[in-house]
Amino acid sequence: MAPLLDDAAIDTALDDLPGWERDGDTLVRTAKLSSFPAAIAVVDRVAEIAEDRDHHPDIDIRWRTLTFRCSTHSAGGITEKDVALARSISEQIDAG
Template sequence: MAELLSDAEVTDALTGLPEWRREGAMIVRTVELPTFPDAITVVDRVAEVAEARNHHPDIDIRWRTLTFRCSTHSEGGITDLDVSLAREIDRLAAS
């Protein structure tokens, strides 16, 4: 099981993830893509990674805008699993 990160650890992790912000017990990023199909492609790629890791973000799809929310629900907050997934989402959103 993953361990919850302390507030200081979350703050440190977010310095390396400048597009992400903390909202309570989760980290959140909004991404805007050029087109709706581009947004869905990113969602598909994130879904593949999430399924392989068995760690899934909450994803809100609004036309070309995606909002990702990462939290380890079984632990009740933010863990290294969320930080690692956020890095991967950043990589996929940039490609």
């Protein structure tokens, strides 16, 4: 199991994750895409990444607005796995 990050490590990670914030034991980012198909394309790419890593975000889809939540449930909070996944999600959002 991945070790939990302490508050200082999470704050440092968030400094390098524009658009992400902490909500308790979760990293959260909401993004608006140009269209519903563009949003679903991002979700599809994130799904592939998550499957490869066996680490899956919670995803809320509202038309062209996506909200991603990353937390390592088995560890009870935020781990390096969540930070790495958040970085990859940001890359997919930025790619549109």
